Amino acid sequence: MFGQQIVNGLALGLTYSLTAIGFTLIFGVLGLINFAHGEVYMMGAFIAFTLVAFLGVNYFVAFLLAIAFSGLMGYFLELIAFRPLRNAIPEATLIATLGVSTFLKEFANIIWGPEVHTINTPFLSSSFALGGIQISVIQIVILIVSVLLMWGLQLILYKTKTGYAIRAISQDMGASYLMGVNVDNTIAMTFVIGSALGGAAGVLMGTYYGAFYPTMGYMPGLKAFVAMVLGGLTSIPGAVIGGIILGISETLAGAYISAGVQDAISFLILILILLFFPQGLSGKKRSA
Amino acid sequence: MEKRGFYLYKLIALILLVLGILFPLLVSDQYVIRIINMTFIYIILSMSLNLITGVTGQFHLGHAAFYGVGAYIAALLSVKLHVSFLFAFIAGGIGAGFIGLLIGLPTIRLRDIYLTVTTLGFGEIVRLILLNWVSVTRGPMGIPGIPYPEFFGIKIMSQIDFYYLIFFVLILSVVVLFRITYSRYGDILRAIRENELAAKTLGINTTIYKVTAFVIGALFAGLAGALFAYFSAYISPDSFTFAESINILAMVVIGGLGSMPGAILGAVILALAPEAFRFLAEYRMVVVGLLMLGVILWRHSGLIGEQTAIKFMNMKIGGK
Amino acid sequence: MLLKGEKLIKRFGGLLAVDNVDFEVKKGEIFGLIGPNGAGKTTLFNLITGVMEPTAGSIYIDEEEVTKLPPYEIANRGISRTFQEIKLFKALNVEENVMLGMVSNSKIGLLNTILHSGTYKREKRRIEERAYNILEIVGLKHRIGWQAKNLPYGEQRMLEIGRALATSPKILALDEPAAGMNEQESDKLLETINYIRDKMDITIFIIEHDMKVIMSLCDRIMVMDFGQKIAEGKPSEIQNNPLVIEAYLGREE
Numbered sequence: 001m002f003g004q005q006i007v008n009g010l011a012l013g014l015t016y017s018l019t020a021i022g023f024t025l026i027f028g029v030l031g032l033i034n035f036a037h038g039e040v041y042m043m044g045a046f047i048a049f050t051l052v053a054f055l056g057v058n059y060f061v062a063f064l065l066a067i068a069f070s071g072l073m074g075y076f077l078e079l080i081a082f083r084p085l086r087n088a089i090p091e092a093t094l095i096a097t098l099g100v101s102t103f104l105k106e107f108a109n110i111i112w113g114p115e116v117h118t119i120n121t122p123f124l125s126s127s128f129a130l131g132g133i134q135i136s137v138i139q140i141v142i143l144i145v146s147v148l149l150m151w152g153l154q155l156i157l158y159k160t161k162t163g164y165a166i167r168a169i170s171q172d173m174g175a176s177y178l179m180g181v182n183v184d185n186t187i188a189m190t191f192v193i194g195s196a197l198g199g200a201a202g203v204l205m206g207t208y209y210g211a212f213y214p215t216m217g218y219m220p221g222l223k224a225f226v227a228m229v230l231g232g233l234t235s236i237p238g239a240v241i242g243g244i245i246l247g248i249s250e251t252l253a254g255a256y257i258s259a260g261v262q263d264a265i266s267f268l269i270l271i272l273i274l275l276f277f278p279q280g281l282s283g284k285k286r287s288a
Numbered sequence: 289m290e291k292r293g294f295y296l297y298k299l300i301a302l303i304l305l306v307l308g309i310l311f312p313l314l315v316s317d318q319y320v321i322r323i324i325n326m327t328f329i330y331i332i333l334s335m336s337l338n339l340i341t342g343v344t345g346q347f348h349l350g351h352a353a354f355y356g357v358g359a360y361i362a363a364l365l366s367v368k369l370h371v372s373f374l375f376a377f378i379a380g381g382i383g384a385g386f387i388g389l390l391i392g393l394p395t396i397r398l399r400d401i402y403l404t405v406t407t408l409g410f411g412e413i414v415r416l417i418l419l420n421w422v423s424v425t426r427g428p429m430g431i432p433g434i435p436y437p438e439f440f441g442i443k444i445m446s447q448i449d450f451y452y453l454i455f456f457v458l459i460l461s462v463v464v465l466f467r468i469t470y471s472r473y474g475d476i477l478r479a480i481r482e483n484e485l486a487a488k489t490l491g492i493n494t495t496i497y498k499v500t501a502f503v504i505g506a507l508f509a510g511l512a513g514a515l516f517a518y519f520s521a522y523i524s525p526d527s528f529t530f531a532e533s534i535n536i537l538a539m540v541v542i543g544g545l546g547s548m549p550g551a552i553l554g555a556v557i558l559a560l561a562p563e564a565f566r567f568l569a570e571y572r573m574v575v576v577g578l579l580m581l582g583v584i585l586w587r588h589s590g591l592i593g594e595q596t597a598i599k600f601m602n603m604k605i606g607g608k
Numbered sequence: 609m610l611l612k613g614e615k616l617i618k619r620f621g622g623l624l625a626v627d628n629v630d631f632e633v634k635k636g637e638i639f640g641l642i643g644p645n646g647a648g649k650t651t652l653f654n655l656i657t658g659v660m661e662p663t664a665g666s667i668y669i670d671e672e673e674v675t676k677l678p679p680y681e682i683a684n685r686g687i688s689r690t691f692q693e694i695k696l697f698k699a700l701n702v703e704e705n706v707m708l709g710m711v712s713n714s715k716i717g718l719l720n721t722i723l724h725s726g727t728y729k730r731e732k733r734r735i736e737e738r739a740y741n742i743l744e745i746v747g748l749k750h751r752i753g754w755q756a757k758n759l760p761y762g763e764q765r766m767l768e769i770g771r772a773l774a775t776s777p778k779i780l781a782l783d784e785p786a787a788g789m790n791e792q793e794s795d796k797l798l799e800t801i802n803y804i805r806d807k808m809d810i811t812i813f814i815i816e817h818d819m820k821v822i823m824s825l826c827d828r829i830m831v832m833d834f835g836q837k838i839a840e841g842k843p844s845e846i847q848n849n850p851l852v853i854e855a856y857l858g859r860e861e
């Protein structure tokens with residue numbers, strides 16, 4: 001029973017981690033919260049759903065296309081809601097992303113309707129027993145894909161020029177600009193990468209729970225935000241660990257306390273941790 | 289130094305007051321009055337959040353929780369304990385203020401994003417408590433059958449009755465919040481927002497002021513919640529979600545952070561927009577989203593920014 | 609002794625920013641603090657104004673120990689300061705900045721504010737009059753109604769002094785008030801500081817790089833280098849102290 005919950009929690013937590021990475025990358029370069037991130041997650045999921053359910057595209061091809069589409073959405077999101085407001089107060093950007101978020105949710109409502117959709121993937125939802133623990137194929141897929149994507153992200157961040165530029169801007173945007181880093185393009189790339197990961201998380205989660213609906217990005221968006229804060233705001237490994245902690249504690253709380261507590265537990269953990277560690281778990285003190 | 293003459297804003301306030309009193313006589317459509325009642329409640333919410341987030345600079349994402357606490361306290365007191373309206377109404381405000389104090393004391397020292405995420409978490413926890421503490425709140429079924437308000441022998445039953453009740457509370461809120469916002473006291477709050485360290489070195493105990501602003505904001509949100517409970521006769525956790533917190537925040541930001549006329553205008557626009565766009569049927573919320581985006585791209589510091597509002601407050605007519 | 613520091617130490621990780629410093633400021637004097645960049649002068653100011661807690665040592669105002677009190681408590685016991693990097697309330701008006709120095713010991717409370725009571729109106733008038741008075745002293749009366757952020761740099765520094773004066777301090781701590789000022793402005797500054805000490809009976813504790821300002825102004829000077837106090841005395845003594853000369857000359861490239 002306990003082992004089973006850990007497996008389920010890990011699968012859930014990894015998708016939180018993927019979502020949280022996008023949040024963290026964007027927060028790293030701009031110091032801003034992107035409240036449309038949950039809707040990018042939802043749109044990614046719906047693209048995959050549409051491709052599979054209506055156009056009969058192979059699941060994995062659809063998955064890749066959905067990731068690409070989410071990345072593109074990230075690009076436009078930055079262009080519309082972030083770039084024009086770069087010198088405005090942070091609250092302005094927040095409201096702009098909320099505007100986009102409202103728009104996307106309602107847009108999805110019109111196109112796909114408010115009801116819950118599923119895609120039929122017998123292979124993915126089949127499961128096998130391992131030492132008394134039921135493990136489904138989709139859980140394995142989540143594990144493999146998450147690890148691959150996170151590994152890919154590390155490659156991008158540490159082995160490419162774009163990655164170098166992203167890290168430079170996270171340290172000091174003004175200095176990076178003076179050093180010849182193309183700030184506009186780099187920020188746009190950050191959104192593309194972060195949103196692609198968010199979209200990937202959406203597809204995996206939609207498949208895992210067999211549920212695609214317009215507000216599916218809402219809770220994961222909030223949880224990813226929490227995971228980012230737990231991880232210390234700008235640390236990607238921190239966000240991954242934060243996501244996993246949330247996933248496992250939620251599953252355990254759901255199994256051993258009550259289903260009602262499941263969603264609240266993340267926020268309780270967050271508030272408790274912030275009361276004792278006002279800078280997050282692995283957070284360095286940012287100089288004011 | 290002092291210019292003679294009459295403050296323009298006082299004249300406008302007077303005109304609005306008269307219009308407000310006469311409104312139900314001019315427009316008798318029950319549906320319209322119902323929407324206006326709801327708009328007034330949103331104005332109270334928006335002004336109270338403006339004190340916390342706009343004036344004092346505490347980025348607070350859980351305002352709907354105080355609204356909900358006020359509503360549930362008033363509803364439970366009147367339905368389960370048959371407490372009278374005035375008492376339940378005031379208890380709703382004080383209860384929300386008290387929760388604000390409990391949350392504010394430990395969290396107000398957290399900075400920026402940590403405070404933001406904590407208030408967000410707090411809001412979600414309150415909603416989940418309302419949803420899951422079924423024995424008291426009836427969970428998702430909500431609380432129906434909230435009686436008509438009755439005080440001093442007056443019974444509030446029709447939309448027009450409610451209109452005057454809510455209008456009265458609105459005016460009271462405007463006066464109190466206006467006096468706090470545009471006074472030396474408000475200057476202290478703004479100073480804390482601008483540079484907390486400098487404020488401390490001037491002998492200002494900034495924590496007390498920040499917590500006080502938080503509690504006052506929570507208290508008025510609670511009063512708005514209590515009004516809402518009586519007004520709609522039925523409440524459920526659906527009315528007090530994160531989306532509602534964001535909606536209230538959007539009113540403040542679109543109107544202009546730190547600006548009371550802005551908070552009022554923002555509330556009017558966002559409360560009426562879904563009604564105004566009703567002809568668009570299912571597309572109307574799409575338009576509301578685009579409206580939020582458009583306004584903020586057009587005017588970064590809101591429709592009536594803080595400085596614009598302060599200039600407006602100092603404008604006089606007549607005399608020289 | 610109006611202000612006294614005893615064996616003050618402030619450590620940042622491995623760095624000793626303030627290393628076992630003793631000092632005393634007497635009532636009515638202008639006491640200067642000089643030293644090369646990074647000597648720990650501003651850190652010492654942060655310690656005596658409660659902005660930072662000392663790692664060890666004690667601070668006394670009028671014989672009362674204030675060592676670990678928060679900044680607002682220390683301010684209310686009579687020390688007020690300005691900052692090397694100007695920290696005005698930028699969105700507020702010139703006169704509002706000054707008035708904020710007075711609210712903490714005024715009778716304007718929340719309840720009076722909401723009720724617009726007689727006390728509120730009286731206090732409001734008193735505070736306004738005094739603010740205009742102070743703006744006259746620092747030469748900014750012509751800027752009433754301006755937003756602080758729109759003032760020229762030198763005037764922003766004067767406004768910070770005015771704001772600090774408004775708290776009616778016993779000691780005014782000035783952190784490089786002449787920085788970024790032109791000749792004319794720093795002359796006005798000297799005049800104002802002398803006025804504040806002579807006419808308002810306020811003791812001055814000043815950090816300054818401009819030697820002309822410091823030598824002509826101060827009664828006594830303390831010199832810091834690498835966190836330690838290396839000399840103390842009258843301006844003429846300091847000018848001829850070999851340790852001081854070495855600290856300054858030895859650092860020149």
